[in-house]
Amino acid sequence: MTRPIANPPIVLLTDFGLQDAFVGILKGVILTINPKAAIVDLSHGVSPQDIGHGAFLLTSAMGYFPGGTIFCVVVDPGVGSERRPVLIRTKDYYFVGPDNGVLWPAAQKNQVEQALHLTRTAYFLKNISSTFHGRDIFAPIAAHLSQGTCMTKLGIPVSDLVPLEFPVPEKQGNTLILTVLNMDIYGNPTLNITWDEFKAFAGNAFCLESGTRKISRIYRSYAQAQEDLEPFLVAGSSGYMEIAVKNGSAADQLKIHCRDRLILTR
Amino acid sequence: MTRPIANPPIVLLTDFGLQDAFVGILKGVILTINPKAAIVDLSHGVSPQDIGHGAFLLTSAMGYFPGGTIFCVVVDPGVGSERRPVLIRTKDYYFVGPDNGVLWPAAQKNQVEQALHLTRTAYFLKNISSTFHGRDIFAPIAAHLSQGTCMTKLGIPVSDLVPLEFPVPEKQGNTLILTVLNMDIYGNPTLNITWDEFKAFAGNAFCLESGTRKISRIYRSYAQAQEDLEPFLVAGSSGYMEIAVKNGSAADQLKIHCRDRLILTR
Amino acid sequence: MTRPIANPPIVLLTDFGLQDAFVGILKGVILTINPKAAIVDLSHGVSPQDIGHGAFLLTSAMGYFPGGTIFCVVVDPGVGSERRPVLIRTKDYYFVGPDNGVLWPAAQKNQVEQALHLTRTAYFLKNISSTFHGRDIFAPIAAHLSQGTCMTKLGIPVSDLVPLEFPVPEKQGNTLILTVLNMDIYGNPTLNITWDEFKAFAGNAFCLESGTRKISRIYRSYAQAQEDLEPFLVAGSSGYMEIAVKNGSAADQLKIHCRDRLILTR
Numbered sequence: 133m134t135r136p137i138a139n140p141p142i143v144l145l146t147d148f149g150l151q152d153a154f155v156g157i158l159k160g161v162i163l164t165i166n167p168k169a170a171i172v173d174l175s176h177g178v179s180p181q182d183i184g185h186g187a188f189l190l191t192s193a194m195g196y197f198p199g200g201t202i203f204c205v206v207v208d209p210g211v212g213s214e215r216r217p218v219l220i221r222t223k224d225y226y227f228v229g230p231d232n233g234v235l236w237p238a239a240q241k242n243q244v245e246q247a248l249h250l251t252r253t254a255y256f257l258k259n260i261s262s263t264f265h266g267r268d269i270f271a272p273i274a275a276h277l278s279q280g281t282c283m284t285k286l287g288i289p290v291s292d293l294v295p296l297e298f299p300v301p302e303k304q305g306n307t308l309i310l311t312v313l314n315m316d317i318y319g320n321p322t323l324n325i326t327w328d329e330f331k332a333f334a335g336n337a338f339c340l341e342s343g344t345r346k347i348s349r350i351y352r353s354y355a356q357a358q359e360d361l362e363p364f365l366v367a368g369s370s371g372y373m374e375i376a377v378k379n380g381s382a383a384d385q386l387k388i389h390c391r392d393r394l395i396l397t398r
Numbered sequence: 399m400t401r402p403i404a405n406p407p408i409v410l411l412t413d414f415g416l417q418d419a420f421v422g423i424l425k426g427v428i429l430t431i432n433p434k435a436a437i438v439d440l441s442h443g444v445s446p447q448d449i450g451h452g453a454f455l456l457t458s459a460m461g462y463f464p465g466g467t468i469f470c471v472v473v474d475p476g477v478g479s480e481r482r483p484v485l486i487r488t489k490d491y492y493f494v495g496p497d498n499g500v501l502w503p504a505a506q507k508n509q510v511e512q513a514l515h516l517t518r519t520a521y522f523l524k525n526i527s528s529t530f531h532g533r534d535i536f537a538p539i540a541a542h543l544s545q546g547t548c549m550t551k552l553g554i555p556v557s558d559l560v561p562l563e564f565p566v567p568e569k570q571g572n573t574l575i576l577t578v579l580n581m582d583i584y585g586n587p588t589l590n591i592t593w594d595e596f597k598a599f600a601g602n603a604f605c606l607e608s609g610t611r612k613i614s615r616i617y618r619s620y621a622q623a624q625e626d627l628e629p630f631l632v633a634g635s636s637g638y639m640e641i642a643v644k645n646g647s648a649a650d651q652l653k654i655h656c657r658d659r660l661i662l663t664r
Numbered sequence: 665m666t667r668p669i670a671n672p673p674i675v676l677l678t679d680f681g682l683q684d685a686f687v688g689i690l691k692g693v694i695l696t697i698n699p700k701a702a703i704v705d706l707s708h709g710v711s712p713q714d715i716g717h718g719a720f721l722l723t724s725a726m727g728y729f730p731g732g733t734i735f736c737v738v739v740d741p742g743v744g745s746e747r748r749p750v751l752i753r754t755k756d757y758y759f760v761g762p763d764n765g766v767l768w769p770a771a772q773k774n775q776v777e778q779a780l781h782l783t784r785t786a787y788f789l790k791n792i793s794s795t796f797h798g799r800d801i802f803a804p805i806a807a808h809l810s811q812g813t814c815m816t817k818l819g820i821p822v823s824d825l826v827p828l829e830f831p832v833p834e835k836q837g838n839t840l841i842l843t844v845l846n847m848d849i850y851g852n853p854t855l856n857i858t859w860d861e862f863k864a865f866a867g868n869a870f871c872l873e874s875g876t877r878k879i880s881r882i883y884r885s886y887a888q889a890q891e892d893l894e895p896f897l898v899a900g901s902s903g904y905m906e907i908a909v910k911n912g913s914a915a916d917q918l919k920i921h922c923r924d925r926l927i928l929t930r
Binding site for chain 3: 414415420429430433437446477478528529
């Protein structure tokens with residue numbers, strides 16, 4: 133069960149960037165409702181309208197926040213359409229955002245206990261736009277929750293949340309088809325396979341093909357890599373394997389993009 | 399009258415970007431004076447030295463912050479010249495910054511009640527540079543104010559603030575000349591006309607000309623738009639009409655820039 | 665001696681950028697240990713793995729933070745190698761980070777009182793990766809310190825910290841060889857000479873050579889400069905001399921880069 137804590141942090145994850153006033157406005161709305169709210173930025177650098185990118189960042193960061201944390205996620209290309217605003221309570225956390233899959237993998241990973249369609253407009257801002265529900269619905273709901281408002285007051289239960297599954301490795305004989313789940317700012321592609329899964333499948337003798345390039349080295353850390361510009365695999369901090377180049381960008385050098393598929397042979 | 403609240407938020411709006419230490423230094427200065435200060439970033443992405451951009455972001459965000467909020471605004475191309483540092487109290491807020499117009503539209507919109515030229519150097523940092531008054535004057539003043547220091551101690555009344563007016567639509571028979579007030583990170587140009595003004599002038603049959611391109615569709619939300627790459631108008635979250643392209647950048651596609659003028663015909 | 669203050673701010677300085685979840689994860693880790701932690705972002709825009717850039721930002725910002733502040737610095741190209749995680753107590757501050765020089769100039773400037781190799785894993789996260797010690801070691805240590813944990817519990821004293829010295833001007837007769845210490849977001853190169861040192865050496869008649877361009881003007885502020893596009897020197901806010909161009913980027917115009925060397929003749 134979620135540990136109740138006083139004034140839990142409200143963690144913001146959006147694709148708003150930091151140039152405009154959008155993120156600041158979310159914070160103003162929250163502080164107007166709960167002047168003592170503890171607001172934390174997870175990231176506002178989700179690729180515009182990229183639900184999968186938002187879901188990955190949320191899932192990889194979630195477990196480092198204290199129980200009771202309220203994640204307010206605004207990656208919302210369907211704002212103003214029929215997509216539902218939802219609130220999900222899991223074993224340890226709350227998630228507020230659009231029902232478009234962005235909350236799904238994190239919520240599943242932490243075990244969904246209750247999900248609501250947010251219907252109680254008394255807890256929204258007075259005027260609801262059709263273009264900025266982060267401001268008008270999600271931030272106010274997060275603020276009310278952080279003040280101790282009982283979640284059952286906020287909407288009606290639903291059991292048909294929109295799912296989003298990260299791709300899993302596809303086994304074909306002695307090969308696995310892997311997918312790039314994420315690309316970080318350093319140009320390190322994250323693959324959809326953990327260190328343990330990798331070792332179980334491939335051991336130390338493997339070949340990962342990316343176009344015409346082949347990767348066959350594995351290191352424990354970036355610093356351990358000896359040669360510059362030779363790409364290698366490393367166990368990334370998210371638990372997944374990453375491709376890296378010492379002092380360079382693997383993405384640039386290998387021309388790899390998010391969601392690319394690569395062939396791993398053992 | 400401004401509702402007095404304990405330890406009101408200090409909201410920072412600057413053109414400093416986030417690469418250097420400038421924003422962090424403002425926060426350090428504030429926390430040295432008021433260790434319990436609640437500091438909020440509105441944006442540090444104002445286009446360098448662009449007073450109009452800063453004024454737009456401030457005006458569009460202001461109303462979402464709680465009464466008593468102290469806005470500390472540093473868009474200050476005239477730093478070190480004779481331009482005055484000022485503090486403005488309005489019906490609900492305080493504004494600290496340079497007297498160059500950046501505070502003007504927001505302050506006017508919220509009704510100016512008192513304006514001071516900041517002259518009391520006892521409330522500044524000890525050493526005043528000629529290049530960084532955000533650090534040396536504006537942040538310290540905001541911090542002292544947030545602790546309850548009476549504003550009349552901080553300077554001398556002035557009644558001749560430097561004005562800055564946003565352009566208004568210019569009517570010429572059946573046409574309106576509109577101006578692009580702002581460009582957001584998605585490439586949606588904001589026009590200087592509200593939904594109500596637009597409807598009153600043009601109804602549903604209109605033509606907005608941008609170079610050789612014509613826009614004649616209007617939607618309630620981004621998601622409602624059916625075709626990709628067909629530009630349309632939408633009521634933006636700031637209250638003004640915006641030009642948008644579904645899943646794209648209207649600015650790039652139409653080659654529109656901030657402050658461009660477009661012709662609306664009914 | 666460091667003034668003890670309750671719940672001192674934890675100031676984060678990293679090269680993580682703001683696109684990924686890394687900075688948010690640091691904050692989650694800190695708040696899990698100390699739910700009341702006051703976390704401040706100094707900058708996350710240090711050039712990737714650029715220890716000198718991080719050291720410059722830290723040194724120039726440090727003095728504006730209150731006594732007792734805990735600086736948590738993660739510019740850590742050697743993560744996973746033998747480089748030590750350290751905690752340094754100086755006259756006024758605490759510094760947590762890798763022992764690679766990034767903390768050195770700031771710590772020296774504020775007088776080192778004690779330095780520890782962080783060895784007590786009970787104060788780390790349970791699972792220590794070989795790629796993200798910011799999350800696994802530095803953030804937890806900063807959080808424990810901020811709660812009042814006695815620093816001597818956290819590791820063993822060391823006296824052989826890795827040094828990093830900023831370059832000093834090199835005198836050769838009537839010339840000084842200066843070095844560009846930093847490049848800010850406006851394209852203003854910071855030189856390794858203070859206003860006082862500059863005046864003592866050169867007075868008002870000088871020539872600073874950058875490639876084929878010569879600079880011979882000096883102003884007290886950016887606004888004082890009269891002509892556009894004519895580069896000049898100005899006393900920057902960090903205390904060092906800067907090269908500037910009114911309404912432009914000196915770096916672009918003069919093709920100057922960080923660490924370039926320029927010849928000053930009197």
